[in-house]
Amino acid sequence: MNSRDEALRLYRKLLLARLSEEKIRELYPSNEIKSPVHLGIGGEAIPVGVCHCLPENSKYFGTYRNHTLYLTLTGDTDGFFAELYGRASGAGGGKAGSMHLMAPDRGLMATSAVVATTIPVAVGAAMAARYRGSDDWVAVFFGDGAMEEGVFWESLNFACLHKLRILFVCEDNGLAIHSHDTTRRGFRSIPESVGGFRCHVLSGDGSRLSTVVEKTREAVTRMKKDSQPAFLHLTYFRFLEHVGPKEDFAAGYRPAPTEAERGGRDPVAIFEGELKSLKCSRPEMDAIRSELAKQVDASSRKAQAAPSPSPPDLLTDVFS
Amino acid sequence: MNSRDEALRLYRKLLLARLSEEKIRELYPSNEIKSPVHLGIGGEAIPVGVCHCLPENSKYFGTYRNHTLYLTLTGDTDGFFAELYGRASGAGGGKAGSMHLMAPDRGLMATSAVVATTIPVAVGAAMAARYRGSDDWVAVFFGDGAMEEGVFWESLNFACLHKLRILFVCEDNGLAIHSHDTTRRGFRSIPESVGGFRCHVLSGDGSRLSTVVEKTREAVTRMKKDSQPAFLHLTYFRFLEHVGPKEDFAAGYRPAPTEAERGGRDPVAIFEGELKSLKCSRPEMDAIRSELAKQVDASSRKAQAAPSPSPPDLLTDVFS
Amino acid sequence: MTFRDALALGMAREMEADPSVFVFGLDVPDHKRIFGSTRDLVEKFGPSRCFGTPLCEDALTGIALGAAISGLRPVLVHIRADFLLLTMNQIGNMISCLRYMSGGKVKVPLVIRAIIGRGWGQSAQHSKSLHGMFAHFPGLKVALPSRPQDAYSLMRAAVRDDNPVMIFEHRWLYDVSGVVDEKVKVELGKASVIRKGAALTVAGVSWMNVEAMKAAEVLARRGVELEIVDVRSVAPFDEETLIRSVERTGHCIVADYDWVHAGFSGEIATRINYRCFGKLKKPVERLGFRHTPCPSTRTLENLFYPSAIDIIRTAEKMLGLSETDLAGEEFFSYEKNFKGPF
Amino acid sequence: MTFRDALALGMAREMEADPSVFVFGLDVPDHKRIFGSTRDLVEKFGPSRCFGTPLCEDALTGIALGAAISGLRPVLVHIRADFLLLTMNQIGNMISCLRYMSGGKVKVPLVIRAIIGRGWGQSAQHSKSLHGMFAHFPGLKVALPSRPQDAYSLMRAAVRDDNPVMIFEHRWLYDVSGVVDEKVKVELGKASVIRKGAALTVAGVSWMNVEAMKAAEVLARRGVELEIVDVRSVAPFDEETLIRSVERTGHCIVADYDWVHAGFSGEIATRINYRCFGKLKKPVERLGFRHTPCPSTRTLENLFYPSAIDIIRTAEKMLGLSETDLAGEEFFSYEKNFKGPF
Numbered sequence A, B: 001m002n003s004r005d006e007a008l009r010l011y012r013k014l015l016l017a018r019l020s021e022e023k024i025r026e027l028y029p030s031n032e033i034k035s036p037v038h039l040g041i042g043g044e045a046i047p048v049g050v051c052h053c054l055p056e057n058s059k060y061f062g063t064y065r066n067h068t069l070y071l072t073l074t075g076d077t078d079g080f081f082a083e084l085y086g087r088a089s090g091a092g093g094g095k096a097g098s099m100h101l102m103a104p105d106r107g108l109m110a111t112s113a114v115v116a117t118t119i120p121v122a123v124g125a126a127m128a129a130r131y132r133g134s135d136d137w138v139a140v141f142f143g144d145g146a147m148e149e150g151v152f153w154e155s156l157n158f159a160c161l162h163k164l165r166i167l168f169v170c171e172d173n174g175l176a177i178h179s180h181d182t183t184r185r186g187f188r189s190i191p192e193s194v195g196g197f198r199c200h201v202l203s204g205d206g207s208r209l210s211t212v213v214e215k216t217r218e219a220v221t222r223m224k225k226d227s228q229p230a231f232l233h234l235t236y237f238r239f240l241e242h243v244g245p246k247e248d249f250a251a252g253y254r255p256a257p258t259e260a261e262r263g264g265r266d267p268v269a270i271f272e273g274e275l276k277s278l279k280c281s282r283p284e285m286d287a288i289r290s291e292l293a294k295q296v297d298a299s300s301r302k303a304q305a306a307p308s309p310s311p312p313d314l315l316t317d318v319f320s
Numbered sequence C, D: 001m002t003f004r005d006a007l008a009l010g011m012a013r014e015m016e017a018d019p020s021v022f023v024f025g026l027d028v029p030d031h032k033r034i035f036g037s038t039r040d041l042v043e044k045f046g047p048s049r050c051f052g053t054p055l056c057e058d059a060l061t062g063i064a065l066g067a068a069i070s071g072l073r074p075v076l077v078h079i080r081a082d083f084l085l086l087t088m089n090q091i092g093n094m095i096s097c098l099r100y101m102s103g104g105k106v107k108v109p110l111v112i113r114a115i116i117g118r119g120w121g122q123s124a125q126h127s128k129s130l131h132g133m134f135a136h137f138p139g140l141k142v143a144l145p146s147r148p149q150d151a152y153s154l155m156r157a158a159v160r161d162d163n164p165v166m167i168f169e170h171r172w173l174y175d176v177s178g179v180v181d182e183k184v185k186v187e188l189g190k191a192s193v194i195r196k197g198a199a200l201t202v203a204g205v206s207w208m209n210v211e212a213m214k215a216a217e218v219l220a221r222r223g224v225e226l227e228i229v230d231v232r233s234v235a236p237f238d239e240e241t242l243i244r245s246v247e248r249t250g251h252c253i254v255a256d257y258d259w260v261h262a263g264f265s266g267e268i269a270t271r272i273n274y275r276c277f278g279k280l281k282k283p284v285e286r287l288g289f290r291h292t293p294c295p296s297t298r299t300l301e302n303l304f305y306p307s308a309i310d311i312i313r314t315a316e317k318m319l320g321l322s323e324t325d326l327a328g329e330e331f332f333s334y335e336k337n338f339k340g341p342f
C-alpha cells in the first residue's frame, strides 16, 4: 500500500462487498431473494486488490461468485440489490439474477454460472485489445475447480501463444462445492501445473489485501517487461456454504475454523489490522462502516419496494 | 532390442505397415478406395514399438491415422483392405472406413476422426481395469495437435489423480494438417507442458524403433515402481500430405527433405541399419519384404473383388 | 416413495444385482447427494462404485464410454442438463455412433442422468431440457420419467440396457410421491396413458404431465375429460400409443417441457398429423417455453414456462368452451414448496 | 461464380467495409483455404485479420464471443459441422443468451461458419448437419444458403448482423456455379421460391434444393410442376412464404438434409399442418437421412442420403401418379465430380 488514502479507498471497497453480503445473509430467510447466491465472504480481497492495480479501462470477467467484483467495479448497490430481488431496475433487469451480474460500462464484461465459461471469453477480449492496438488490460477470475475444465487449458495455451495482455486470476479456496482439491487434482500444485506455459506465474495469500496488491503489481510489472500473460494463484478461505447464506461446517466435509483461524483468514479483519499500522483509528473505520451500512440498507430497501419487470420484458433483449 | 529374433519380428510389423500404405498409394488414384486416408509413413515405429513392449491383453486407442496400429495389433491385411474398399468383409463391415479401424478382440478398442476424442475413452478403459482389479495396461496414441484440445488436459488430470495404468503416447510430427507447432503452442515444450502433472514423462526420437522400445520399456519399469501414468513424447517426420497418398512439399508450407534427411527420418531405413548390425543380411530382409508384399497384394486384390454390404446392412449395428 | 428415492432405489437394485454397475460424476457422493437421488449408494457400495470427480464433463463422458466398452455399466450424473452441452462431442461423435462405426464390434451400455433445473431463479444456464436434441442422434435412447414408479423402473431398464440411455429428471418431480412396486418392469421406449378421457389428448413430457393432471382435474369438474399420454421416451418414440388415443379424441395438445421451435413437440405433432390425417377435429396445438432464454426473476419465469392454465385455456379454445373461472384454484403448488438457494 | 468463391467474396467485401471484421479458425489461411472458401483473404487483409489457430474449438468459440462483445465482428470457421459439438457449451450457454442474461447490455455480432461433409467416405463423424439443433436455441440465427447468390448475400448479411449467426454450407454446393450480383441484398430469415409450380411444394434445405431442382426437371417432362421453396433460414423461420405456396399446391414434401426424427423437418411439417389445416390434399411428407449414423462405404451412403429419386417417388405417390421411368436420367452428378481424399 502506498498511502493511508489509498488504503482507505481499498477498505471502502472491501467493506462494501462484505456489508452487502452480510445484508443478503440477513434478508435471505425471507425467501424474497429468489436467486441462488454464491457469497464471497472470505474472498473479497482478491477482486478488490486485483482491480485496484489495473488501469481504468481494463476489462473484467468473473463467475457466479461475482458480488465483490461487481460492487468493486460499480459501487452500484442499488442495481445490485434490485437484481437480487428480480426487479426491473436491477443490473440485468431481472434477467440476470445473482449469477450473471454484469456492467460492461464499468468493465465487467461477463459473468457466468457455468464453470470456466468466461475464461476463453476473456481471452477473446484480450485478443480484441491487441487487434485494435489498444493497451487495455484484461483480468479473468475463476475458482480452482475451473482449472480442471479443458477450456481453461485451451484458453491459457491460446493466450500464451499470442502473448496477450491478460491476467488469469485463480481464486483458490481448495473446494469445488464440497469436493476438496485432493480429490480433484492430478498435478503437483497449481503453480507447477501451469509452469510449462509461457506466462508469469505468481502465488500468494488472497486473504491479505496487501499481498494481492503486491502480487498484482508484480505481475503488471513483469508483463510490461516481458509481454506474456500472467497467472495469479491466490488462496482464500470460503467461510460459508457453496451456495446460500449459511455456514455449513456442521455438514462434516470440513472442520470449523477456530476463532484464531477465522481471524487469520478474514480479509476485512486482516486489513483492519494493516490500517491500524497506517494510523487509521477505529472510529475512522467505524465511520466508514456505518456510512456504507446505510448505503447498503437503503439500496436493499429500495430494491424491495421496486417494481418487477412487466410481461413484455420477457421477450426483449433476445436479439439486438 | 534383445535379440535378432525379436528384431526380425519387429521388422515384419514395421514393414507390413509400410508396404500396406505404399499399396494404398499405388491404388488410390483409381478412385476405388472411397475413404480419406491419413497415411502414417514415417511414423510407423511408434505404434510398432509401443505395442511390442506392453503385455498381451493391453488395450489400445488411436486416431484416424491408425493404419500401423491396426496392422500391428491384428496383422489382418484382409480386413484392412476390405474396409478401405468399403466391403462387407471389411474390419468395420464398410461402416468404418480408414478412419475408424477397430479390432476390440485384438485390443484395438477405438479409433476416431475427431481429434483427441479417444483420449478420455482410453482413461475410462484404464479405470475399468483398476475397477476390476485386473492388471491390463492401456495405451492411447494421439498427435501433437491433440494436446491443444481441452479434453487432453481433463483426461491427463483424471488419470494422474487416480494413478491409472495408462501410457499417453504423443506422436509428434510438429504439424496439425499444415500448421506448424510454433503457431499452436503456448508452452515451452511438450514435456514441460505436462511436467507439473503426477506422471512419468519421457521423450525420444520416434523414427528410431529401438528408441521407442527403449523408452516404452523405461516407462513400463517406472510405472511398475511408482504407479502413475506415463507420458511418452515421440517425434517423427510425416513424409506425405496430411490426408491422401501424395507428397506435398510443393505446397510450400514446409521444405522438402534432402535425401540424407529422408534417410535419417525413415523408420524402415533406420531399422534396417540396426538389423545389419544384428547380422541380418540384405537377402534375409528382402525375403521378408517379398513375402509381405505378396500378402499385401493378395489382400488388396481380394478386397477389390469382394462384395459390398447389402442394403439391409445400413440399418444394423445402431443398437446392440 | 418420492421420485428422488425411487431413482436412488433403482440404481441401488442394479448395483446389487451387477457388480459392474457404478455411479459417478461431480458431487455425486457429497452430503447433498444430488438432491438426494444418490442417497446411501456410497455407504452401501463404497467409494469405488460411487464417486465424485474433478470438473471435466467432456472427459467424464469419454471415461464412461471407455468403461462401457470395457464391460462395465457406468451411470454418469449431471446436476444440471445444461452441463451436457460440454459433453456433446463425446455423445454425438462417439457414444451414439461408436458401435455403428465399429461394424457392431463394441457394445456401449451406459446411462447418463441429467436434471432439468427449475426453482429459485435458475436463469438461462441452469434450466435447459435438451431431450429433443439428444433424441435426434441415432444410437441413443432418451427417457423422461414423470412418476416415481417410472423413475425406479426406467432407471433399472436403462442400466440393464446394452445401449447408451439418457434420463432427464425435472427438479420439481423429486418431491412427487407415489407408489413404487419394485417388481414392476417398464420397457424403454413406451408411452403410458396416465389418465383416460374422451375429450382431448394431452401428450405430456416430464413435468408437463403434472401440469396436465392438474388441468384435467379442473376441467373434469365441468365434465370435460382429458386423456393424458405420458410420452416418457422420446427415443425410441412410441407413436402407436399416442395415435390410438388421438384417433379416439380427435384433439391433441402436445405439452413439451422445452422451447417449441425446432424442439421435440414438432416431432410429436408431425407424427400425429401424419397418422391422423383427416381425423383431427382441430390442428394439433403445442405448448412449451416461450422463445427466449430463461429469465431469472420469478415474475418473468412464470410467463416463460407453460402451465396447467395454458393447457386449460388451449383445451377450452379447441373444444369451443367458455373460459373456466380459475379464481379458486391452487396452481404451481410445487413451486410454493420449493425454497432456495438452489 | 462458384459457391465457394461467393463465400470468399462475401467475407472479403465485409472485411473491406469494416476493419473490425476478421476470419479465423483451424487451417483457415493454409494453402487449401477451407476448400477455397477463404481464398485471398490473408493476402488482402493480412495475418492479423485472417489466421489459423491451435486445436481448441471450445475456447475459439468463447474467444469469438469475447471479441464480439469487445466491438469486433469475428467470423469463426469450422471445416466440419461435427466439430460444433465441441462448442455447444459456449454456443448454448453463453453466445445465445449472454445478451439476454445481461439485460441487453452486451451485443454479440459474430458469425460461425460450418461445412456439412459429404464425399469420399466421410462416415459418422464428418457428415452431420445440426442446423435444427441450433435453431432450437433462442438468440441464434441459422442460415443455409444453397446458391452462390445467397452464399454471397447471406454471408454479408450475417457479418453485418448484430447478433450471432450460424451458416451451414454443404460441401457439394461449393462447386455449384451461378450468377452473383454484388448489389443484391438478402435479409436473414427469409425463404425463397426458387422454382414456381402448381402441383406440389418442396420445402428444401441446403443441398436438397439441388436434388429438388433435378426432381422437378424430371417431373416437368411429364407436365408435373413442382414448386420449390428454399428454406434458407431455419432461425428465424419464414413460415409465410412456405404457407403461401402450400396453400396453392395443397401438397408438401419437406426435404431436409438431416435425420428426420426430432429434426427440423418436424418443425416445418408441424407449421404447415397447423396453418393449412383442412386445406392439405395429402399429409405432409418428410425426407431426410435414414435413422443411422452415416456409414463410410458408398453403397450404404447412397441409401443413407435422400435424393432426387426419393423426391420424385414421394411426389408421384402423393399425386397418385405412376412411377416415372428414370432409366435414362443422370443423378448424383456432383458426387461424380467429387474425388478424394477429402
Ligand SMILES: Cc1ncc(C[n+]2csc(CCOP(=O)(O)OP(=O)(O)O)c2C)c(N)n1
Binding pocket: A065, A113, A114, A115, A116, A142, A143, A144, A145, A146, A147, A171, A173, A175, A176, A177, A242, C026, C055, C057, C083, C086
Ligand atoms: C461446467 C459446470 N460443471 C459443474 C457445475 C456445478 N458447479 C457449480 S460451482 C461448482 C464448483 C466450482 O468450483 P470452483 O471453480 O473452485 O469455484 P468456487 O465455487 O470454489 O468459487 C460446480 C461443480 C457448473 N456450474 N458448471
Ligand SMILES: Cc1ncc(C[n+]2csc(CCOP(=O)(O)OP(=O)(O)O)c2C)c(N)n1
Binding pocket: B065, B113, B114, B115, B116, B142, B143, B144, B145, B146, B147, B173, B175, B176, B177, B242, D026, D055, D057, D083, D086
Ligand atoms: C476436434 C477436431 N478438430 C479439427 C479436426 C480437423 N483435423 C483433422 S486432423 C487435424 C490435425 C491434427 O493434428 P495432430 O493431432 O498433430 O495429428 P496428426 O494429423 O499430425 O497425426 C485436424 C485439425 C478434427 N478432425 N477434429
Ligand SMILES: [Mg+2]
Binding pocket: A143, A144, A145, A171, A172, A173, A174, A175, A176, A177
Ligand atoms: Mg473453489
Ligand SMILES: [Mg+2]
Binding pocket: B143, B144, B145, B171, B172, B173, B174, B175, B176, B177
Ligand atoms: Mg501432428
